[in-house]
Amino acid sequence: MRCLFCKKISTGSTSVEHIVPESLGNKSHTLRPGIVCDTCNNYFARKVERPFLEHESIEMLRFKQSVESKKGKVPPAKGLLNFKYPVTARKYTKGGLAGTVEVATDEALEEIMNRKDSMIIFPDEVPLPSGSIVSRFLAKVALEVLAQRLANHPDGLEYLVDEEQFDLIRNHARKGETAEWPFHVRQIYDENKSWLSKNGQSIQLMFEYDILVTKENEWYFVLVLFGTEFTINYGAPEIEGYLSWLKENDNESPLYKGKNAEKMNNIPDINE
Ligand SMILES: [Zn+2]
Structure with missing residues (x-):
């Protein structure tokens, strides 16, 4: 067996690869060892996933949505107490949701003690990460999703390792080659949106993904994290084909087109 990214013999590897990091709520989308x-698993954790997960906006998302890390912790968030005092807020999810607030000065402490209507304001619009922090993360997830789909096909993984048309995106993810790899990002639904599951429970989708093949036979990977859609081209550092596809499809998300259209029609938007 050979590794999807470095192509070296990987027999004997023991790490299970999480396609989407566990710290974004993924427990079951994994690739078997090797x-x-x-x-590569270790490299990605340190050099590709961590910079993405620790970006201010992703940490704020994980805080707001109480997404536990692998170690069961929600990252803290910086906010402002009564528009004046900087504070650090922490959430604890064990045994029900609870929180604490750390203040830096006695003045701020006094404010909390004396004002019943104290409130903490968190920045509303933290710009999303950009550049290679995102594109390398997307490139890694994109190839792993292909591997996930081909994993049970006898020659599928061999093909993926040997196919040269994936070398560009492979080396972008693993080595940072091709310094700039444009991708597309937009919000397609609110991060708090609830969906109704089959058994009538209200659920939140932390992440979802799919592969889009356009009629020009360009392959795109589409990842949605709490309503924010990220799209990257498998074949080349270009996004124009996706922009054309969007134009032809009334800006719908590929995740909710065609085979998934039913999902869109059948799930009432219970936020509205
Ligand atoms: Zn490797």
């Missing part, structure tokens, strides 16, 4: 070798 599809990504231990060295």
